[in-house]
Amino acid sequence: xxxxxxxxxxxxxxxxxxxxxxxxxxxxxxxxxxxxxxxxxxxxxxxxxxxxxxxxxxxxxxxxxxxxxxxxxxxxxxxxxxxxxxxxxxxxxxxxxxxxxxxxxxxxxxxxxxxxxxxxxxxxxxxxxxxxxxxxxxxxxxxxxxxxxxxxxxxxxxxxxxxxxxxxxxxxxxxxxxxxxxxxxxxxxxxxxxxxxxxxxxxxxxx
Numbered sequence: 243x244x245x246x247x248x249x250x251x252x253x254x255x256x257x258x259x260x261x262x263x264x265x266x267x268x269x270x271x272x273x274x275x276x277x278x279x280x281x282x283x284x285x286x287x288x289x290x291x292x293x294x295x296x297x298x299x300x301x302x303x304x305x306x307x308x309x310x311x312x313x314x315x316x317x318x319x320x321x322x323x324x325x326x327x328x329x330x331x332x333x334x335x336x337x338x339x340x341x342x343x344x345x346x347x348x349x350x351x352x353x354x355x356x357x358x359x360x361x362x363x364x365x366x367x368x369x370x371x372x373x374x375x376x377x378x379x380x381x382x383x384x385x386x387x388x389x390x391x392x393x394x395x396x397x398x399x400x401x402x403x404x405x406x407x408x409x410x411x412x413x414x415x416x417x418x419x420x421x422x423x424x425x426x427x428x429x430x431x432x433x434x435x436x437x438x439x440x441x442x443x444x445x446x447x448x449x
Contacts, residue, residue: 290358330342
C-alpha cells in the first residue's frame with residue numbers, strides 16, 4: 243500500500259467560524275495556525291505515509307505546508323470540502339498513491355500513534371477505516387484503499403454515510419475510536435473540553 247495523507251484546510255479567516263462567539267478573530271486564526279502546524283508535525287513523523295498533500299485556497303496555509311515539507315494543492319476557487327478532497331485524491335492517485343488518509347487540521351490531540359492505529363487496520367483492500375467524532379456522528383479521519391473506492395461525503399452525520407458507501411462498494415469497514423481522533427475543535431463545547439484537559443467520555447457509552 244502506497245499511502246498519501248491529505249489535509250484539507252479552509253482559509254484561515256473562514257475556519258472555525260462557530261468559535262467566533264467565544265474567541266476573537268485573532269485568537270481563532272492563531273488557534274487554526276497552531277492546529278495546522280501540529281497536524282503537519284505529526285504527519286512528518288509517519289514513514290508509512292509516502293507523502294502529505296495540503297489542499298487549500300489560502301496562500302499562508304500553503305506556505306506553511308511547503309515549509310514543513312508537504313506537497314501543496316491550491317484550490318483555484320473556493321469549493322466545498324468534498325470536491326477539494328476529490329481533487330486531492332485524484333492528484334495523489336496520479337502520483338502513484340494506492341490509498342489516501344484524510345486528516346482534517348482540527349484535531350488538537352492527534353498523535354502519531356493515532357495515525358498508525360488507523361494504518362494498522364488498513365490491510366487487504368478494499369478497506370475503509372473511519373475515525374468518528376466523539377458523538378459518533380461525524381467523520382474526523384478517513385482512510386480509503388484503493389483511492390477511488392468511494393466518494394467523500396464529509397459533513398453532518400457523515401460517519402454513517404461513509405460506512406454505508408463503503409459497504410455498498412463491497413469494502414470492509416473498520417472503525418478506529420481513539421481520544422486523539424475523537425475531539426475536533428468545531429464548537430464552543432469542544433473548545434471547552436480541550437481547554438479543561440478533561441478526559442473524553444467513554445466512546446462506547448455514546449453509541
